[in-house]
Amino acid sequence: MKIYDKQRSRFEARASVLKALAHPTRLFMIEELAKKSYCVCELTEMVGLDISTVSKHLSILKNAGLVNVEKKGKQVFYSLRMRCALNFLDCVEAVLREQAQDRMDAIQ
Amino acid sequence: MKIYDKQRSRFEARASVLKALAHPTRLFMIEELAKKSYCVCELTEMVGLDISTVSKHLSILKNAGLVNVEKKGKQVFYSLRMRCALNFLDCVEAVLREQAQDRMDAIQ
DNA sequence: TTCATATTTGGCATAATAACCAAATAAAAG
DNA sequence: CTTTTATTTGGTTATTATGCCAAATATGAA
Structure with a gap:
């Protein structure tokens, strides 16, 4: 029996939550949903993918507990639930800056 | 042209960095490497997978810029580079607690 | 040099993801 | 009730990820 x-x-x-975040389209939507809530059709217009694809991405975020869902008439609005997700994108940015620095160092 | x-x-x-984190074995290793550096063989013993599998996981973490690598004789030691990665695991924990709460609410 | 140990790399089988289209469902309007 | 609009779900295909084994590489010891 291993540790x-x-x-x-x-x-x-934990990995399942991070997997839900680890997709460019979902990261984009999270950043937009941090500003205000959007319906599926608005997000579809912003990302430019098929609406069924966008719906499935949103479903992944919902199942991970990262967004809230609210139905208004025919439309479904999504909003960011876990705002702390934004903080750690700062860490990701820091990692990317270090990556870039490493590449510079490799050239010199 | 969409936003x-x-x-x-x-x-x-950003997604590529998050993908590097989004695997249970890699998360485990990150947590261990936060305590101290370990060689590949030690990590292999801890996780109980084939050493080639562990080596590939570490390579993914390395390419993402999340760990440092240091060779000492025949052994290769890995250590955590981006300690901020730990902070956002706190956010992930918060998400998981909310998920659990949601499930409780659904039952009641 | 040869041997033993540690690690990485290549190859393969299987599983998981992501995209689209088409069909099903939900809600409001006519 | 039928139509229209918004969203979700099911199915298919292509791509990517994961794990193991075997082979290659690297380092130090005999």
Whole structure:
């Protein structure tokens, strides 16, 4: 029995949340939803993919608990639920800046 | 031309960093590497997967810029580079607690 | 040099993702 | 009730990810 096995389900749960974030379209939508709530058709217009694709992306964010959903008439509005998700995008940006620096160092 | 298209490469870069994190085994290793550096063979013993699998996971973390690598004799030691990655695991934990709460609410 | 140990790389099988289209469902309007 | 609009779901295909084994590489010891 390895150390990892004992805690595997805990790390699987964390990974599933991070997986929900780890897609460019979903990251874009999260950033937009941080500003205000949007319906599926508005988000579809912004991203330029098929509406069924956008709907599925939103469903992934919803299942991960990252967004709220509110139905208004025929439309469904999504909004950002976990605003802390934004904070850690700052860390991701820091990682990217370091990556860029590494590439510079490699050239010199 | 959609809003998203103009910034797509920026979101792709972010997503690639998050993808590197979004795996249970890699999250486990990141948490361990936060405590101290380990060689590949030690990590392999902890996770209980094939050493080639562990090596590939570490390579993914390295390419994302999340860990440092240092060779000492025959062994290769990895250590956590971006400690801010730990902070946002706190956010992930918060999301998971909310998920659990939602499930409780659904039952009641 | 040869051997043993540590790590990485290539190849392959399987599983998971993501995109689209088409069809199903939901809600409001005519 | 039928139509229209908005959204979700099911199905298919293409791409990517994961894990193992075997082979290649690297380092140090004998």
